[in-house]
Amino acid sequence: MNTLAPCKMGLALSxxxxxxxxxxxxxxxxxxxxxxxxxxxxxxxxxxxHLGAFQPFPWTMFLLPLGVLSVWGFLVGAxxxxxxxxxxxxxxRHRLH
Numbered sequence: 001m002n003t004l005a006p007c008k009m010g011l012a013l014s015x016x017x018x019x020x021x022x023x024x025x026x027x028x029x030x031x032x033x034x035x036x037x038x039x040x041x042x043x044x045x046x047x048x049x050h051l052g053a054f055q056p057f058p059w060t061m062f063l064l065p066l067g068v069l070s071v072w073g074f075l076v077g078a079x080x081x082x083x084x085x086x087x088x089x090x091x092x093r094h095r096l097h
Contacts, residue, residue: 003085006078013077014070021066 004012028035039048 003088004081006081006085009081010074010076010078013080014074017073018066018070021069025062 036049040046
């Protein structure tokens with residue numbers, strides 16, 4: 001089983017979350033009506049349209065969650081890789097597949 005350093009796994013997950021969050025935000029800005037339809041479908045038909053239309057908001061409302069999610073992703077990825085390395089059998093720790 002391949003192993004990564006916990007920090008590398010954390011960085012990979014953090015970047016994945018940051019990119020996907022940014023793409024999602026861009027799609028909501030460009031296509032608000034289809035985005036609402038997708039959100040409704042994603043949550044099995046719950047109607048989010050009662051919450052109101054998407055409204056413009058300052059960049060801080062994008063950057064703060066982006067930062068929080070990126071840090072959280074790094075910590076979760078690093079913890080996952082560390083635990084995976086700890087639980088891996090000693091005979092297979094250095095074997096590459």
